[in-house]
Amino acid sequence: MALNKRELKLLMLTITTVMVGVNLFLFPALLARWQKLGRDLNDRRRELTTAEATIAHAPEWRRSYDALGRNLKQAERFATPTDVIKKVDEVVSATGILTQSKQTLKEEERDVYHEWPVQYKFAATVESLVKFLYGLQTSSGFMTVEQLDVTTRSDNSGSLNCVIQIRALTAKEGKPAS
Numbered sequence: 001m002a003l004n005k006r007e008l009k010l011l012m013l014t015i016t017t018v019m020v021g022v023n024l025f026l027f028p029a030l031l032a033r034w035q036k037l038g039r040d041l042n043d044r045r046r047e048l049t050t051a052e053a054t055i056a057h058a059p060e061w062r063r064s065y066d067a068l069g070r071n072l073k074q075a076e077r078f079a080t081p082t083d084v085i086k087k088v089d090e091v092v093s094a095t096g097i098l099t100q101s102k103q104t105l106k107e108e109e110r111d112v113y114h115e116w117p118v119q120y121k122f123a124a125t126v127e128s129l130v131k132f133l134y135g136l137q138t139s140s141g142f143m144t145v146e147q148l149d150v151t152t153r154s155d156n157s158g159s160l161n162c163v164i165q166i167r168a169l170t171a172k173e174g175k176p177a178s
Contacts (some may be wrong), residue, residue: 060164077170081116084143084168088118091135097124105165109172117146117167122161142169 003011078084092099105117124132129150136143138169147165 004096030055078114079170081168082116084116084118084166087139088120088136088144088166091132091139092122094118095124095131095135096128096167097122097132111135113169113171115169117165119163119165121161121163123153124160124162129160129162134139136166143167 004077008041016143060080079089085102088102089099100123102120105119108115108117133145136145145164146167147163149163151161153159153161
């Protein structure tokens with residue numbers, strides 16, 4: 001069956017229209033979907049790389065966790081907030097700081113531990129303040145500095161006025177509540 005010129009032109013026009021329609025409507029939608037899938041694939045590859053790096057750190061973190069557990073067993077346990085004050089007073093006496101006032105703040109009970117905050121006001125030189133902070137950090141017991149306000153004294157004596165809030169943690173006796 002032979003096509004005449006008119007039918008051949010109509011066939012070519014139909015094929016051209018279909019191809020243009022596919023290119024204008026279908027191809028951009030497919031291209032956008034493929035690009036989105038490509039971006040998603042790259043995101044998942046980055047996540048995989050990050051997860052693999054995290055997994056690679058697991059032995060190091062396990063060693064740190066085990067060391068922390070050993071330190072916890074060796075750490076001094078505070079029975080009362082006054083024990084915290086006694087421990088801080090030991091550090092104060094070793095560093096040459098002049099205590100102006102000290103007070104215990106409101107105790108906070110957590111699920112498996114107590115938090116006992118204490119606040120000190122004292123005068124210190126820069127050197128004795130550094131020794132004091134180092135002494136707190138290296139003392140046995142879990143104490144953290146929650147707040148530290150340091151101001152210069154008005155008499156230009158090279159001394160600093162300091163207000164520090166220290167929070168001590170101690171485990172509760174018995175089993176944790178579940």
